[in-house]
Structures are given as C-alpha cells and as structure tokens.
Amino acid sequence: MAKDKLVTAITSRDEDFAQWYTDIVKKAELVNYSKVKGCMVIRPNGYAIWENIQRELDKRFKETGVENVYMPLFIPESLLQKEKDHVEGFAPEVAWVTHGGGEKLQERLCVRPTSETLFCDLYSTIVQSYRDLPKLYNQWCSVVRWEKTTRPFLRSMEFLWQEGHTAHATEEDAEERTIQMLNLYSDFCEQVLAIPVIKGKKTNKEKFAGANSTYTIEALMHDGKALQSGTSHNFGDGFAKAYDIQYTDKENKLAYVHQTSWGMSTRIIGAIIMVHGDDNGLVLPPAIAPTQVIIVPIAQKKPGVIEKAQELKQRLSDFRVGLDISDKTPGWKFSEYEMKGVPLRIEIGPKDIEAGMCVLARRDTGEKIPVNLDDLENSVSETLESIQKDLYTKAKEHRDAHTYTAKDYDEFCNIVKNKPGFIKAMWCGDEACETKIKEDTTATSRCMPFEQEEISDKCVCCGKKAKTMVYWGKAY
C-alpha cells in the first residue's frame, strides 16, 4: 500500500515521459517557475548539482591552461552586427535593451545570447604578436534567448552555462583545441555524469552560426530522443576577419587568428534526469550528487541511536553525507531521499547497533546490503563506485538497445515511426536529403560520428553513392 502511494506520487515514466519529467523537476525541488515567463528559479537541490558540474568542469578546463574571465551582459548592436552568419543565427531570439535611466539609448544593447562578439572585440585589442597566443579564456555566466516554448533545464529564456573562447596562431592549433575540448566534455559526461555519448561532427545544416565546423556529443534519453549535450566549434579565421583580430607572426607578417568556442549548459541537468531517473524520482550519479549518502536513523528516540548515527556521519566526512533526525517516519524519509536522487542511504537502528551492523540501500537498484560497522568507510566507498559504474553501464545498454541501422528509406521511416532511438544510416552529403528526411520524419541528423561504419554504399534517402554514416534521431 505504501509502495503504491509512492508510485502514484509522480507520473509513471513509461506512461507520460514529458509529465514524468516535469513532476521530477518539481517534486525533487530542482526548479520553481518564476514570475517571468520562461525563466526558472533554480532551487538549492538543483543549483547544488550545477555547482558540482561547475567544479568538475572548471578543474578540467584549468588543467588544459584555460583561464576564467567575465564579460559584460550587454552587447552594443553595432558590435553584434559584424559577423553576418552569426547575427542571422541569433537575431530572431535576442532581447534588446532600449531604455536606461528613463531615457532612450542612442544605440540599443542586446542582452548576450552568447559572447563571441565580446571575446572577439577583446582579442582584437589584446592580441598583437604570436607571443600573445594562444588565448584560452572561459566564462561562467547566464545568457538570454527569447524562446517561444520553454521547459525547465531543457530550454529556458535565461540559462546558465560556460562558454570557452580561444584564439590560436594556426588553423591546426584551433582544430586541436576544438577536438581537445570535445573529448573533455565527452570524458566528463561519461566519467562524472555516467552518460554515454556519441562524438562526432555536425552537418553544415546543423552547425553553429558562423562556425567552420561544429563538433558535438549526443546522448540518448530514456524515451529515445536525442539531446545535444555539449558542443565545440572551430571558427577558422571567419570571426577574426570580421572583427579584425590580427597578430604579427614570426616572419613579421600580419596574420589572422584562428578561433574556437565550446560550451555546456544547465541543459545537461535535464540529461541527467532523463537518462538516469525512474518512477521513484531522480537518480543522481554519486560523482555529482550534492548529497551522496543520507543516514536515516530508525527508532531514533531510543537511547544511543542518534548518537550512533552522528558517529557514522562523522566517520563518513570524506563523502558528502547528510543525517536526517527530523521526526518524520523512516518510510517517509526513504521515499523523500529517493525522490531527490541521493545515491546511497544508510539505515541504522537499535537492532543494527546491537549487531554491530547497518544497512546500505542503493538508489539505483533498491538493493539493501547489510554491512559491518567496522568496515563502513570501505563499504560506502565501494558501493558508491559501483553505483557510478553501473549507472553508466545501464545507460549504455539502453542506448545500444535503442540504436538501429537502416539501409533503405522505407526501413528508415519505419524505424523513426515505431522505434524511438538513434538510427545509423548512410548519407550522400547532400543537404537536400537531410532536409527531406527532416520534413518526412521530423528526425534530424545528430552527427557524423568519428567512429564510422559502412552500413551500405548508398545514401539512405536518395540512393546515390554514400559519403558518411550519420546518426539520426528525434531531438530535444
């Protein structure tokens, strides 16, 4: 009975995935809707996840020589206008400031939708010599895009992210950095978030406005839809020419820099929810869980129980550990921390204390493991590692089980219609085929993976000679 009640607390994942997602976001207290439409309040449970993501990513960035900066929130219209493709890509969704201090501004200011233009402007003034290169800057900030429909984490009008912007002397250096950052993101997703990703290159149709090439990591959500989880762009010297970023090379000749940019946003929290979550709520990988272990005392008013629980908490101070001594019932606490995704729970009661034991309960499997108190630190450590690993394996098995191949168009359309997931299929390289596929099926090209396979020698759409294998799918 109690179990039934728990299950009805949120919509079943397989019944209505979208509603399930919304329920989790609210019930796990990640987000509240705000008074401004399309903007979300990120509550402590949600923000703590972001802080952990930030900490992990930031550390990895800095290990590669990246430095953090902060750019202005506003971009003058004239500055935004300089790179043609870039403006066209973003113009429809920027917010404009037209008044300040009660007076109309001479020039409108755009609220940054991304900061390429600001970084370019900066680089144009601080880069003079090849000795100044590379410049490896990153900023953590929020950006605003005037979205028509919004969903918490997945698409909001304002969202948090980091945007790295680098300037290099040569095309090769820029390309190397672009790939390096893509690999960094992919390692981060797989090792820290336990989300398997496909690495690859975007088609011209899908690439970033103003980029020469865009690389992406694509993850598959539990409902079979794809989520672009991080991108890395090689700008070549296009922006440098538009913003006049020149330096003097070793031969005393003027040359344009080659640039990259790369970003990951709070959207990734949506991926964590949609990859790992289940009908009992959020499931967080231990590596980013704000609370990794929650201690729930049983019969806590009995003498010695709370003291023992506090002792355990003390012993586990190497982990992010919490202890709940509120007067809620144990059953209530079990459900509550499951909803919030805490990876591991420790139950400790009079019977355990007498036996010198406690119970570990895994969030991912529900398994309850009695452990000897003498061995607590090791048991917790091993179990957390095992959860981290198993979450990844489970997600990868799910993705692989929902990855299909199609040799001809009938097969392709049939899969898109009936089997949510990735479809691997050959492509001739012609944008017309890409467009036709999208129009016919709503599936888009997710990426041209680095790991290529030859499924056939013909384009799945037009039947002409195939150039590349592409991952296709419906996307968020």
Place this chain on the structure above:
RNA sequence: CGGGGUGUAGCGUAGUUUGGUAGCGCGCAGCGUUAGGGACGCUGAGGUCGCAGGUUCAAAUCCUGUCGCCCCGACCA
C-alpha cells in the same frame, strides 16, 4: 508562432451544467503516542476562487477580454 488542455490555500482537488457568498485530502503550527518503506489522535492557522471589465439584488459559477502554466507541433543549446 499554430493546435489542444488548464488556472479555486504551499501542493492536489470538489463545487461551474442549474448563480445564493467556498469544502475535502496532503502539507504547515502546537501537544501527545509512534518508528526497519510516505504513522496516528486531538487542537489550530491559512482562500478578495489567475487578472480586468461586464450582466445581476447576488458571480468561483454566466458573458467579453487578457495573462500564466502544461502537453503536442514548427524553431533553437
């Protein structure tokens, strides 16, 4: 921006068809009993029914407008 749905206490809702001045559950506060999967009893606080007009002796209920939110599409991280 199109199509559908919805808005009553922090959350979930009844009442709307047939107008008569708002009820229930959860949660919240206090006291006590409980405690290994969302405990129980008693007491109590909390609502100008999304907002603005209109009809009426009287509006949560009828009419007009407007806004928010959710879902599905198109567009994007």
